[in-house]
Amino acid sequence: ATAEASAPLRFERSVEEIRRNSQWIAGGVNSNFRMNISPTPLVFEKAEGPYLFDVDGNRLIDYYLGMGPMILGHNPQALTDAVTEQMKHGILFGGQSPVEAEAARLVCELVPCAERMRFASSGSEADQAALRLARAATGREVIIKFEGHYHGWFDNVLWSTAPPLDAAGPADQPVPFAGSKGQLPQSIAGLEVLPWNNLELLQQRLAKGDVAGVIMEATMCNAGAIHPAPGYLEGVREACTRAGTILIFDEVITGFRLGAGGAQAHFGVTPDLATFGKAIANGFPVAAIAGRADLLDMFVTGGVVHGGTYNSQPLSMAATVASLKSLTPELYATIDRNGTRLMEGMRAIFARAGVKAVVTGYPQIFHVAFGLDAPAKDYRDLARSDKKAYVAFTTALLQRGVRALERGAWFMSVTHDESVVDATLAAVEGAVGELK
Ligand code: PLP
Incomplete structure (x- = not known):
């Protein structure tokens, strides 16, 4: 996969709406866990399958999945x-x-x-x-x-x-x-x-x-x-x-x-x-x-x-x-196949680029941490990961149309098929290139 050469996505409308909405909603968001998002908390108009569509007209591949619930994808x-x-x-x-x-x-x-x-x-x-x-x-x-x-x-x-x-x-x-x-x-x-x-x-x-x-x-x-x-x-x-x-x-x-x-x-x-x-x-x-x-x-x-x-x-x-x-066996088999493809693809990209990163967990929910030599065994190991570099990575990913949680979790749905995973890996490749 090659990184797309297109211009980074922009999020000006979201910035503007969050600023305006903050006069009614504390911080412009309804959960503290939706604040402090880089470059901005986003405002969405609709969602479908693996995609979210924001007020700036961007289509984003979504790995937040509503913070985990959307195992069937959006709007099944x-x-x-x-x-x-x-x-x-x-x-x-x-x-x-x-x-x-x-x-x-x-x-x-x-x-x-x-x-x-x-x-x-x-x-x-x-x-x-x-x-x-x-x-x-x-x-x-x-x-x-x-x-x-x-x-x-x-x-x-x-x-x-x-x-x-x-x-x-x-x-x-x-x-x-x-x-x-x-x-x-x-x-x-x-x-x-x-x-x-x-x-x-x-x-x-x-x-x-x-x-x-x-x-x-x-x-x-x-x-x-x-x-x-x-x-x-x-x-x-x-x-x-x-x-x-x-x-x-x-x-x-x-x-x-x-x-x-x-x-x-x-x-x-x-x-x-x-x-x-x-x-x-x-x-x-x-x-x-x-x-x-x-x-x-x-x-x-x-x-x-x-x-x-x-x-x-x-x-x-x-x-x-x-x-x-x-929730059929076929659903889990599909997620298993595509989630594994994504985890392994990311590991290969990080290895090729010389980025110290660990990808742990399960095809249905996995976690990426930067700066660790080996998978964390407890919270304290994990707390030593390089969060700043990881946020720079998710910000670069977002500009390439992929929305992943800044704390490292990646949620998969059955609608994240092979082509969505491959588009994600292309974005990962591009984002990693930008980190150096
Ligand atoms: N327990 C775990 C493991 C969670 O991840 C969460 C939310 O992220 C909760 C409990 C709380 O659930 P809720 O946000 O629906 O109150």
């Missing part, structure tokens, strides 16, 4: 048809609907741990519900989370998600680091932070017998793609069972993306509870808590409260059913 016909049909019957009932039962049945069929489930509206909320169940079921308070893992933006979990290394304390005893100003300092009560992928430390801590739950991504995807060490997940499962601690897999990214059964099916390790979001409904605001029936039934007879006006909203449920029914 089956999903828009299902939602349009549901719209004719009503938007919100404040009660139950046949479509939510169908969606729940599919989740329980696909997900190994899902004997029972509940829908929620965001991954952050689903994680809160899971923590509440773990504490109620055990009568214990302590939840263990891991450095570099993100479980939503609420006070009691937004700790040590991306701590600066000089404030993070010793590697084997991380000092909890608050992720936001305005966060209650005492919200760390009942939460402890450990390094991930270190089985011995976790075993020692669980042996005290006072830990309600352990929450983790079974394979790190949010901060960067880091695989569990061989035997780690099995060891965690065993230690939690022995200690009477509830094991929670946060599958908000991995669920329905690594495969129809998520990370737990991929690794063959079944948690007590799991949370889902993103790919469950290909862009509609749906999340879920699933797991052991005795735990989920604590919402019914155990005095545990779980609410949400928009939980199982019928349009979103129609989207969920349409999405889950589209």
Whole structure:
């Protein structure tokens, strides 16, 4: 592939609209994770398949995919048809609907741990519900989370998600680091932070017998793609069972993306509870808590409260059913083939150009980090990558019509076919050339 010689894309309309919109919307964006984008947060008019179309008239190959949900690509016909049909019957009932039962049945069929489930509206909320169940079921308070893992933006979990290394304390005893100003300092009560992928430390801590739950991504995807060490997940499962601690897999990214059964099916390790979001409904605001029936039934007879006006909203449920029914083995095989082509193509380009970079993860969601000699084994390794050079790279890519997250994650959809991947690789080649 050769780099295109065409002029870099321009984003003046987006710059202008973000500036204008900032008089109404704080920062011109509705999530802090959409700020500080180089060269500017973008404003989009429409999306189709692997493409986004912005207000400057640019067509961009999209690897953000809405921050992960769009595994079917943008605007898949089956999903828009299902939602349009549901719209004719009503938007919100404040009660139950046949479509939510169908969606729940599919989740329980696909997900190994899902004997029972509940829908929620965001991954952050689903994680809160899971923590509440773990504490109620055990009568214990302590939840263990891991450095570099993100479980939503609420006070009691937004700790040590991306701590600066000089404030993070010793590697084997991380000092909890608050992720936001305005966060209650005492919200760390009942939460402890450990390094991930270190089985011995976790075993020692669980042996005290006072830990309600352990929450983790079974394979790190949010901060960067880091695989569990061989035997780690099995060891965690065993230690939690022995200690009477509830094991929670946060599958908000991995669920329905690594495969129809998520990370737990991929690794063959079944948690007590799991949370889902993103790919469950290909862009509609749906999340879920699933797991052991005795735990989920604590919402019914155990005095545990779980609410949400928009939980199982019928349009979103129609989207969920349409999405889950589209998750065929052929879909994953297609993503596997094209994602592998992209990962390997990028590795070859970086090697030829002498760019020190690692490409890790899975064809469905992978991560690129600059400046590392070997794939990161934990958050601290990853935090040493050259983020500045990587942002220069994604900026150069954007000017060549490819939109990739600045934090290194690349999400694939079934619509990213061979020709889209090859166009992406041509842009990568050009962007790499510009870095030197
Ligand atoms: N858990 C993980 C692993 C995530 O990646 C995210 C979001 O990126 C969340 C939880 C929170 O989900 P939401 O943004 O839907 O609240």
